[in-house]
Amino acid sequence: DTAVSQTPKYLVTQMGNDKSIKCEQNLGHDTMYWYKQDSKKFLKIMFSYNNKELIINETVPNRFSPKSPDKAHLNLHINSLELGDSAVYFCASSQDDTDTQYFGPGTRLTVL
């Protein structure tokens, strides 16, 4: 059983397009996150949700919009994709915001 899953694993798209990445966790956790990892492996938090409510929005362009339909899901929608959005995006979850985080396998986004 996969604890934190993301789809798709790979996403290749053109500049200007809109795309979504889905995340689901079956751990019963209250907090979910989105991270961006660049080519130098720097892992930076983008958003944090606790019980479907936005807790953190870290200097992310408003082209990125997270949506949490329920506690087990946190999806990331990206409008008007730019070249600089190319990265690996990780979803994670934890019981509360200071607890151990469990990461998904990542989605490699390539913007051409």
Place this chain on the structure above:
Amino acid sequence: LAKTTQPISMDSYEGQEVNITCSHNNIATNDYITWYQQFPSQGPRFIIQGYKTKVTNEVASLFIPADRKSSTLSLPRVSLSDTAVYYCLVGDHLTGGSYIPTFGRGTSLIVHP
């Protein structure tokens, strides 16, 4: 915001002990230090967490001095499969109660035969 500094890379050989140090000079009084391991094409996974002194589990040990401004992850007798990127994590407790986890830039460990 909390800031961590780690060596960018380290090399070791099978069977050796590896120590990776992370400095976190402005760690909050109530914050824990957590280390994660990441293999290529996978998400990071938890290794160990501590608040002060020494913590040991089946995978690693974590040494934290009294001033808590740094921590050292110790991997005993590494094998080729320990080749990975290792991140330390501290965070910021903001007014209003929210917490921002801050990962270091990671240390790429390569274990040679």
